[in-house]
Amino acid sequence: MIGIKSIASYVPVDGLDNYAQGAKFDKDNEFILGKIGSAFLPRKAAEQETSDLCVEAVNALFANNPELKRESIDALIVVTQNGDEEGLPHTAAIVQHKLGLPTHIAAFDISLGCSGYVYGIYALKGFMEATGLKNGLLVTADPYSKIVDPKDRNTTMLFGDAATATWMCEGADWQLGKASFGTDGLGAPHLKVTNGVFFMNGRQVFNFALVKVPEHLRELLRASDLKADDIDAFCIHQGSAAIVDAVARRFEEAPLEKFVKDMVETGNTVSSSIPLLLEKHVLPSTWKRVAISGFGVGLSWGSAILHRK
Amino acid sequence: MIGIKSIASYVPVDGLDNYAQGAKFDKDNEFILGKIGSAFLPRKAAEQETSDLCVEAVNALFANNPELKRESIDALIVVTQNGDEEGLPHTAAIVQHKLGLPTHIAAFDISLGCSGYVYGIYALKGFMEATGLKNGLLVTADPYSKIVDPKDRNTTMLFGDAATATWMCEGADWQLGKASFGTDGLGAPHLKVTNGVFFMNGRQVFNFALVKVPEHLRELLRASDLKADDIDAFCIHQGSAAIVDAVARRFEEAPLEKFVKDMVETGNTVSSSIPLLLEKHVLPSTWKRVAISGFGVGLSWGSAILHRK
Numbered sequence: 001m002i003g004i005k006s007i008a009s010y011v012p013v014d015g016l017d018n019y020a021q022g023a024k025f026d027k028d029n030e031f032i033l034g035k036i037g038s039a040f041l042p043r044k045a046a047e048q049e050t051s052d053l054c055v056e057a058v059n060a061l062f063a064n065n066p067e068l069k070r071e072s073i074d075a076l077i078v079v080t081q082n083g084d085e086e087g088l089p090h091t092a093a094i095v096q097h098k099l100g101l102p103t104h105i106a107a108f109d110i111s112l113g114c115s116g117y118v119y120g121i122y123a124l125k126g127f128m129e130a131t132g133l134k135n136g137l138l139v140t141a142d143p144y145s146k147i148v149d150p151k152d153r154n155t156t157m158l159f160g161d162a163a164t165a166t167w168m169c170e171g172a173d174w175q176l177g178k179a180s181f182g183t184d185g186l187g188a189p190h191l192k193v194t195n196g197v198f199f200m201n202g203r204q205v206f207n208f209a210l211v212k213v214p215e216h217l218r219e220l221l222r223a224s225d226l227k228a229d230d231i232d233a234f235c236i237h238q239g240s241a242a243i244v245d246a247v248a249r250r251f252e253e254a255p256l257e258k259f260v261k262d263m264v265e266t267g268n269t270v271s272s273s274i275p276l277l278l279e280k281h282v283l284p285s286t287w288k289r290v291a292i293s294g295f296g297v298g299l300s301w302g303s304a305i306l307h308r309k
Numbered sequence: 310m311i312g313i314k315s316i317a318s319y320v321p322v323d324g325l326d327n328y329a330q331g332a333k334f335d336k337d338n339e340f341i342l343g344k345i346g347s348a349f350l351p352r353k354a355a356e357q358e359t360s361d362l363c364v365e366a367v368n369a370l371f372a373n374n375p376e377l378k379r380e381s382i383d384a385l386i387v388v389t390q391n392g393d394e395e396g397l398p399h400t401a402a403i404v405q406h407k408l409g410l411p412t413h414i415a416a417f418d419i420s421l422g423c424s425g426y427v428y429g430i431y432a433l434k435g436f437m438e439a440t441g442l443k444n445g446l447l448v449t450a451d452p453y454s455k456i457v458d459p460k461d462r463n464t465t466m467l468f469g470d471a472a473t474a475t476w477m478c479e480g481a482d483w484q485l486g487k488a489s490f491g492t493d494g495l496g497a498p499h500l501k502v503t504n505g506v507f508f509m510n511g512r513q514v515f516n517f518a519l520v521k522v523p524e525h526l527r528e529l530l531r532a533s534d535l536k537a538d539d540i541d542a543f544c545i546h547q548g549s550a551a552i553v554d555a556v557a558r559r560f561e562e563a564p565l566e567k568f569v570k571d572m573v574e575t576g577n578t579v580s581s582s583i584p585l586l587l588e589k590h591v592l593p594s595t596w597k598r599v600a601i602s603g604f605g606v607g608l609s610w611g612s613a614i615l616h617r618k
Contacts, residue, residue, distance in 0.1 A: 076492075081397035083420070086502040087456075088390035089494075090420040093607035097494025106490035107609065108428055109420035111392070111399040119417055119436075126435025127428075131488050147396075179440050181415030183385075185398070185406025193395040298402040300416065 002125040002136070003172030003309065006065050007279040009164040010056035011266060015042040018157055018267070025153045032157065037241025038267040041160040043145050049084045051094040053141040053163035058099055061137070061165040068135065068167060070100060075136035076107040077124050079116035079271045081297065082146050083109060095139065106133060113191065113297025114237045115181075116140060116271030117164075118304050122179055124168050138166040142270035147198040154202050158240060160267025164275035174283070177305030178224045180216060187299035209243050209295050213303075214251040217293060220303045228253035231305075232287035237294045238263040238273040270296070282306070311434040311445070312481030312618065315374050316588040318473040319365035320575060324351040327466055327576070334462045341466065346550025347576040350469040352454050358393045360403040362450040362472035367408055370446070370474040377444065377476060379409060384445035385416040386433050388425035388580045390606065391455050392418060404448065415442060422500065422606025423546045424490075425449060425580030426473075427613050431488055433477050447475040451579035456507040463511050467549060469576025473584035483592070486614030487533045489525060496608035518552050518604050522612075523560040526602060529612045537562035540614075541596035546603045547572040547582040579605070591615070 018039050022032040033039060044053060062068060076092050083091035092107035101107075106127070112119055117140055124138045141163035148155045187208060190201040213236060221228065234254065236247060241261065248259035260281050263269075269276060274292050282290050293303040327348050331341040342348060353362060371377060385401050392400035401416035410416075415436070421428055426449055433445045450472035457464045496517060499510040522545060530537065543563065545556060550570065557568035569590050572578075578585060583601050591599050602612040 081399070083396075085497075086505065087392070087396075088420070088422055088502050088507075089497045089500060089606045090390070090609075092420075093492050093494040093497050093609060095494070096492045097497065103491050103493045104489075105492050106428065106611070107492040107494075107607070108425075108432075111397070111401075111418035111420055113397055116417075119415065122439045123417075123432060123436050126437070126439035127432050128435070129439065130431045130435035130485070131490070176439070180413075181440070182412050183402050183405045183414050183416040184412045185402035185404070185416075188394075188398045188402050188406065191398060193397050196395065198397075297398045298416070300399075300402060302415070 001175060002128050002168050002170060003176060004166055004174040005169050005172035006061060006167045007164060007275050007283060008057055008060035008064050009162060009276055009279055010053055010060055011162045012042040012044050014045065015040055021157055035240065035242045036157050037263045038160065040265050041267040042162060044143050044161045050080055050082055050141050050143055051084045051091050051098055053143060054078055054095045054139045055098050057139060057163040057165040058137060061167055065167060071102055072135045073101050073137055074105055074133040075124060075128050076101065076105055077120055077138050078109045079112055079120045079140045080109055080142050081111050081113055082142050112271065112300060114239065114270050115294035115296055115300040115302045117274040118179065118292055118294045118302030121176060125176055134169060136168045138168060140164045140271040140275060144198060144270060147193050147196060149197050155198055155200050158268045160269050162266055162269040162272040162276065164272045166275055173309055174306050175309050177307050178220060179302065179304035180220045180223065181302045184299045191297045206243055208299055209239065210246050210250060212301055213247045213293050213295055216301060216303050217251060217291060220305065224305050231289055231291050233282065233290045234259045235274055235277040235282065235290055235292045237296065239268050310484060311437050311477050311479060312485060313483040314476045314478050314481035315370060316473060316475045316584050316592060317366055317370035317373050318471060318585055318588055319362055319369060320471045321351040321353050324349055330466055344549065344551045345466050346572045347469065349574050350576040351471060353452050353470045359389055359391055359450050359452055360393050360400050360407055362452060363387055363404045363448045364407050366448060366472040366474040367446060370476055374476065380411050381444045382410050382446060383414055383442040384433060384437050385410065385414055386429055386447050387418045388421055388429045388449045389418055389451050390420050390422055391451050421580065421609060423548065423579050424603035424605055424609040424611045426583040427488065427601055427603045427611030430485060434485055443478060445477045447477060449473045449580040449584060453507060453579060456502050456505060458506050464507055464509050467577045469578050471575055471578040471581040471585065473581045475584055482618055483615050484618050486616050487529060488611065488613035489529045489532065490611045493608045500606045515552055517608055518548060519555050519559060521610055522556045522602050522604055525610060525612050526560060526600060529614065533614050540598055540600050542591065542599045543568045544583055544586040544591060544599055544601045546605065548577050
């Protein structure tokens with residue numbers, strides 16, 4: 001079975017002081033840290049394309065895993081809704097070329113937002129198992145700095161640029177358990193781009209997440225024959241400190257501390273938020289079993305159990 | 310194993326008389342039929358969105374398969390590079406809502422062009438098998454009329470609008486055999502959109518297909534322990550009459566007649582071309598085994614064997 005072998009990331013060093021940005025909107029430091037959750041929002045350089053963020057993340061993965069050779073990569077999925085070009089070609093093809101990956105590679109983009117990593121790991125695992133491929137990369141890179149209006153107080157304090165790369169192969173330590181998914185296009189207008197500018201109805205998205213995510217986690221645990229006590233940590237999409245706190249409080253079966261919260265230096269990195277948590281908190285841990293949950297654009301949501309082999 | 314149960318399509322009734330269009334570019338009827346291959350190019354109505362084409366194709370699928378209930382659909386992939394919105398949200402979410410599909414559905418877009426169907430069937434099969442989902446829809450809809458410049462003689466005579474819907478589930482008649490894939494982002498500039506307008510370097514794409522596709526089919530047959538004689542028909546992407554003829558001639562192991570050619574009334578429908586052939590020529594046939602091959606934007610290519618259960 002294909003599982004998660006290693007995760008690496010790229011977070012731009014440059015970015016915005018979110019306290020300074022908050023001050024422009026009359027938001028104090030308590031609001032920025034307590035509600036938004038991020039003191040700093042990484043920003044890609046103007047000349048960096050989405051594919052360049054992907055390349056940085058994959059090169060970090062190669063650096064961490066010298067046994068992984070470029071020539072052995074045979075599958076590549078890029079999860080993004082802010083790719084290099086206007087729809088076509090797909091960013092994964094550009095990444096293949098920039099990285100010098102072999103041409104006998106299956107490469108495509110998946111269009112999903114904050115739920116994208118949960119879908120992406122099953123899409124890559126499934127595609128590889130269905131086609132007999134051996135070494136796949138799932139790359140997330142959705143730089144919202146391309147579309148966020150710096151004058152929009154509902155979005156400009158939230159999002160950070162980042163990319164992650166997940167190596168999936170046979171015999172990996174972390175295996176994929178049960179997963180559950182959902183989509184409700186009725187809520188599509190709550191998160192969308194018009195004339196190149198991102199709009200978010202924050203209240204609607206907050207309410208959606210608060211109602212949907214705890215219940216979805218419960219369903220997943222029931223389907224997996226697990227109790228909350230069996231889960232060492234919950235790594236949910238880091239939409240904001242407020243939403244992570246609110247979901248954690250509503251999921252009363254688990255103590256608040258089990259909900260990993262780490263966005264102070266990254267902001268909401270869309271589909272990169274969950275793999276950033278996994279890279280930093282789960283893969284180096286002694287934990288046996290974690291739950292992940294992503295939710296956002298679509299509206300779309302997905303939750304899954306990851307467990308050690 | 311998840312396989313292909315049924316395929317339906319939507320081809321707009323309105324469109325362009327390609328002979329009349331050819332005359333504007335001093336192209337005679339022999340050129341239009343013999344080289345381009347299409348006397349008529351279907352065009353969606355201005356008010357039809359990509360999601361509307363998807364809805365028409367899926368409704369045709371429901372009409373053909375009364376036993377397939379909306380409530381039982383749990384997976385939906387839309388293959389497109391010309392979706393409804395500017396990157397986000399994904400078109401699959403909009404299709405979910407317009408069709409009234411259940412919200413407990415996994416839905417996302419795959420960004421691929423003319424190779425998209427080959428990737429898409431393995432992506433959907435793999436995703437469903439990895440997650441235990443039961444009834445999936447693979448929808449293709451890439452209306453190039455959105456991006457083709459009617460003054461560009463290299464593209465405006467080629468492309469037609471269409472959509473297809475493929476029902477994938479357990480116990481289907483047509484199973485997916487071995488597949489092989491490739492990507493070469495070095496050729497990304499040969500097919501791309503800039504400022505909303507599609508550009509194609511026709512000669513480069515023709516040469517790429519002519520060199521790549523016959524060899525790729527040979528590799529696939531070798532990997533499958535099959536000979537050309539074991540294949541009842543070759544259903545390759547209908548890029549143009551010239552490219553299908555040229556690939557067929559270069560693949561000397563099989564008689565020309567085994568290469569299905571049917572684009573007179575559709576044009577090049579991008580990721581819909583292969584499922585249109587399967588719907589019309591393969592599913593109603595007594596054939597036992599066919600090869601499919603898609604190639605284009607990326608550059609990206611994919612070939613696979615489909616066989617009766």
